[in-house]
Amino acid sequence: MASIKVKAIVIGGTNVKEKDRQVRLFTLENGKMQVSMKGVRGEKAKMKAAKEPFCFGEYIIEQTSTSNIVTGVDIIDNFFEISKDIDKYYEACAMLDVVDKVSTSQANPQLFLQILKALKTICYENVKKYYCIDKFMLNIFAAMGYKFMTDVCSSCGGRLAKRFFNFEYGEIVCTACKNDLCDEISDACYSALRLFENTTYEKLSTLHIGGMGEMQAYSLLAKNFNWRTGFKMIDIP
Numbered sequence: 001m002a003s004i005k006v007k008a009i010v011i012g013g014t015n016v017k018e019k020d021r022q023v024r025l026f027t028l029e030n031g032k033m034q035v036s037m038k039g040v041r042g043e044k045a046k047m048k049a050a051k052e053p054f055c056f057g058e059y060i061i062e063q064t065s066t067s068n069i070v071t072g073v074d075i076i077d078n079f080f081e082i083s084k085d086i087d088k089y090y091e092a093c094a095m096l097d098v099v100d101k102v103s104t105s106q107a108n109p110q111l112f113l114q115i116l117k118a119l120k121t122i123c124y125e126n127v128k129k130y131y132c133i134d135k136f137m138l139n140i141f142a143a144m145g146y147k148f149m150t151d152v153c154s155s156c157g158g159r160l161a162k163r164f165f166n167f168e169y170g171e172i173v174c175t176a177c178k179n180d181l182c183d184e185i186s187d188a189c190y191s192a193l194r195l196f197e198n199t200t201y202e203k204l205s206t207l208h209i210g211g212m213g214e215m216q217a218y219s220l221l222a223k224n225f226n227w228r229t230g231f232k233m234i235d236i237p
C-alpha cells in the first residue's frame with residue numbers, strides 16, 4: 001500500500017454502510033478524488049468534521065489498486081461559520097457544485113486557489129448575497145478561456161450603446177450584431193460585472209451594487225455556465 005498526503009477540500013459525498021462515507025475531494029495535487037472515510041459518522045469519530053462539505057485540510061490517503069482510504073486528516077479550516085448562515089450556505093454549496101462539475105482527475109491549482117479564496121471570503125467577510133459567487137464565476141470563465149468582459153462589441157468591434165450577451169458564442173455584442181440567442185444586459189448588470197471583475201475577493205465587502213445588478217449578473221453567469229459546459233448550476237434560493 002502506498003500512502004499519499006494531499007491538500008484537499010471536501011466537495012461532496014454519500015453515506016455508505018452504517019458509519020462510513022464516500023467523499024469527493026478536490027485536491028491540489030491530483031484534482032478530484034473519490035475516497036472512503038471509515039467510521040466517520042459515529043458520534044465520537046475522530047475524523048467526523050473532516051467529512052463535511054467545505055472542510056479544507058491535509059488528507060492522508062492509503063491507496064490500493066481498488067480503493068483510496070483516508071487514514072488521517074489535519075484540518076486547516078472547516079469553514080464552519082458558512083453552515084450557520086443559510087444564504088452563505090447555499091451560495092457556497094453552488095460554488096462547490098461548480099468545482100465538482102468542472103474538475104477532473106488532473107491537478108488544477110488555479111481552480112483550487114479560486115475556490116479556497118471564495119470560501120474564505122464568504123466565510124469571514126461581510127459580503128452581500130451573490131457577490132462572492134459572481135466574482136468566482138467570472139474568474140472561472142477566465143480560467144476556462146471564456147473571458148467575455150469587453151468595452152467594444154466582440155463581433156464587430158463597434159461601440160456598445162446597448163449590450164447583448166450572445167450565449168451561442170459566450171460574448172458581448174452590440175445592437176447590430178445581436179440575434180435571437182442574445183439577452184440584453186442592463187446597465188446595472190454590466191456595471192456589477194465590471195465591478196466584480198476589477199475587485200479582489202479581499203475588497204468585495206466594500207462594494208455596493210445598485211439596481212439588483214448582482215442578481216442579474218448571477219442569472220447571466222449561470223446561463224452562460226450552462227451554455228459553455230452543458231451543466232446547470234444549482235439554484236440559490
Ligand SMILES: [Zn+2]
Pocket residue numbers: 153154155156157158173174175176177
Ligand atoms: Zn457589433
